Amino acid sequence: xxxxxxxxxxxxxxxxxxxxxxxxxxxxxxxxxxxxxxxxxxxxxxxxxxxxxxxxxxxxxxxxxxxxxxxxxxxxxxxxxxxxxxxxxxxxxxxxxxxxxxxxxxxxxxxxxxxxxxxxxxxxxxxxxxxxxxxxxxxxxxxxxxxxxxxxxxxxxxxxxxxxxxxxxxxxxxxxxxxxxxxxxxxxxxxxxxxxxxxxxxxxxxxxxxxxxxxxxxxxxxxxxxxxxxxxxxxxxxxxxxxxxxxxxxxxxxxxxxxxxxxxxxxxxxxxxxxxxxxxxxxxxxxxxxxxxxxxxxxxxxxxxxxxxxxxxxxxxxxxxxxxxxxxxxxxxxxxxxxxxxxxxxxxxxxxxxxxxxxxxxxxxxxxxxxxxxxxxxxxx
Amino acid sequence: xxxxxxxxxxxxxxxxxxxxxxxxxxxxxxxxxxxxxxxxxxxxxxxxxxxxxxxxxxxxxxxxxxxxxxxxxxxxxxxxxxxxxxxxxxxxxxxxxxxxxxxxxxxxxxxxxxxxxxxxxxxxxxxxxxxxxxxx
Numbered sequence: 001x002x003x004x005x006x007x008x009x010x011x012x013x014x015x016x017x018x019x020x021x022x023x024x025x026x027x028x029x030x031x032x033x034x035x036x037x038x039x040x041x042x043x044x045x046x047x048x049x050x051x052x053x054x055x056x057x058x059x060x061x062x063x064x065x066x067x068x069x070x071x072x073x074x075x076x077x078x079x080x081x082x083x084x085x086x087x088x089x090x091x092x093x094x095x096x097x098x099x100x101x102x103x104x105x106x107x108x109x110x111x112x113x114x115x116x117x118x119x120x121x122x123x124x125x126x127x128x129x130x131x132x133x134x135x136x137x138x139x140x141x142x143x144x145x146x147x148x149x150x151x152x153x154x155x156x157x158x159x160x161x162x163x164x165x166x167x168x169x170x171x172x173x174x175x176x177x178x179x180x181x182x183x184x185x186x187x188x189x190x191x192x193x194x195x196x197x198x199x200x201x202x203x204x205x206x207x208x209x210x211x212x213x214x215x216x217x218x219x220x221x222x223x224x225x226x227x228x229x230x231x232x233x234x235x236x237x238x239x240x241x242x243x244x245x246x247x248x249x250x251x252x253x254x255x256x257x258x259x260x261x262x263x264x265x266x267x268x269x270x271x272x273x274x275x276x277x278x279x280x281x282x283x284x285x286x287x288x289x290x291x292x293x294x295x296x297x298x299x300x301x302x303x304x305x306x307x308x309x310x311x312x313x314x315x316x317x318x319x320x321x322x323x324x325x326x327x328x329x330x331x332x333x334x335x336x337x338x339x340x341x342x343x344x345x346x347x348x349x350x351x352x353x354x355x356x357x358x359x360x361x362x363x364x365x366x367x368x369x370x371x372x373x374x375x376x377x378x379x380x381x
Numbered sequence: 382x383x384x385x386x387x388x389x390x391x392x393x394x395x396x397x398x399x400x401x402x403x404x405x406x407x408x409x410x411x412x413x414x415x416x417x418x419x420x421x422x423x424x425x426x427x428x429x430x431x432x433x434x435x436x437x438x439x440x441x442x443x444x445x446x447x448x449x450x451x452x453x454x455x456x457x458x459x460x461x462x463x464x465x466x467x468x469x470x471x472x473x474x475x476x477x478x479x480x481x482x483x484x485x486x487x488x489x490x491x492x493x494x495x496x497x498x499x500x501x502x503x504x505x506x507x508x509x510x511x512x513x514x515x516x517x
Contacts, residue, residue, distance in 0.1 A: 222416060223419065224415070353402075356403075357439055358440075362436045365436070369403050370408045370411045372404035373405070373407055374408045376405050377407045
């Protein structure tokens with residue numbers, strides 16, 4: 001039973017039903033039913049044309065549901081006309097499905113769940129496990145999202161920036177259960193990149209590949225965070241890095257810079273350094289300047305401060321930090337790091353402890369507490 | 382089996398015996414503490430007694446309905462004794478005694494100097510038909 005094949009076929013089948021007149025919610029339900037039947041039937045009786053099989057079964061499920069629903073009588077008449085038999089049409093609707101699932105009327109979290117389900121072909125259970133919520137809760141979230149986009153036509157051109165944000169969000173969710181959301185986001189972004197030549201799609205794909213390549217080195221065996229400078233670079237996945245760099249270079253060559261390409265360029269410069277000391281911080285600062293110019297994002301400004309501290313020394317970093325809002329997430333952690341490098345462990349220890357109290361995750365909190373403890377232990381000696 | 386909530390407090394509970402703020406420990410002591418908590422949860426997963434654990438951020442806010450419009454939001458009505466919950470673990474165990482035993486074990490997590498913290502943990506049974514807690 002090839003589950004990845006099923007997942008890859010899902011968007012196509014939803015697309016065919018949509019083009020035949022089914023609305024999105026009904027098409028999606030019918031395809032999920034067909035997938036369940038495929039899992040049951042295919043091991044004993046594999047179809048010669050998997051797409052055609054799924055379209056036929058999903059269409060039958062859809063008609064059954066439409067007939068059972070008396071309130072849809074009027075639509076039933078229109079849909080009763082059976083389509084001509086034969087292989088499924090080869091029009092690819094997946095791109096439209098991406099845009100529909102990232103519709104601006106959905107919250108980013110709903111958009112992410114819907115994309116995983118409709119484009120990714122994941123089951124509700126898998127998505128629920130990945131987000132650590134009960135399956136019933138996720139089922140509700142998805143059906144509410146489907147209601148929100150019901151009646152919206154497939155063929156409207158959406159905003160690619162929204163689609164990319166949703167995929168980025170999925171990537172950042174990490175992994176748990178039997179679905180690795182980072183890997184899933186990469187799979188989906190690859191599919192999207194195969195269907196559009198948009199340079200920011202390539203930029204996002206490169207960014208994901210470059211970050212994913214470093215994941216094995218990012219946490220120790222005991223689950224603790226390993227900062228970039230201390231990572232064992234032999235654990236980085238060189239194939240993913242090479243692929244990410246190639247994709248990025250092709251995108252940059254088109255000379256239409258966007259924020260994902262800029263972020264990927266920074267990730268590529270880190271990936272390129274054989275040791276932390278060889279990192280080209282001057283170029284990284286230049287890319288952060290571009291990123292800040294493109295987005296005005298305060299988090300990008302804070303990251304730029306770190307790069308300035310490495311390129312021009314901690315004093316320059318602290319001067320750049322002075323212009324930023326102290327309420328920014330991780331502001332105290334950055335300040336602590338720069339003060340330590342500037343030779344002020346007392347202030348640094350205090351700021352690390354403060355940063356630990358407002359850390360957004362347990363591994364980060366433990367890491368920052370350890371930093372404070374390290375400096376305090378040294379000061380006591 | 383009955384579920385119990387083990388509550389860990391930042392403030393509000395009496396001070397622990399080995400009461401040294403975590404940033405004053407050595408990094409090795411911090412790691413040992415984190416590892417102890419991790420091992421504890423892993424062991425309860427093996428015995429089938431683990432349900433869930435979560436850490437909470439120290440910032441808490443009190444909200445109440447105060448008529449139409451926006452509800453009042455305050456830092457807390459009990460400024461002097463404000464209780465802050467650091468996190469919880471939910472366990473599902475055979476007996477109340479077992480819940481106490483596990484809470485005691487969790488409270489023995491190592492702290493400064495590698496010695497147990499002896500912190501106070503609150504054990505609260507879940508309400509339910511099969512609760513085996515001592516209620517008399």
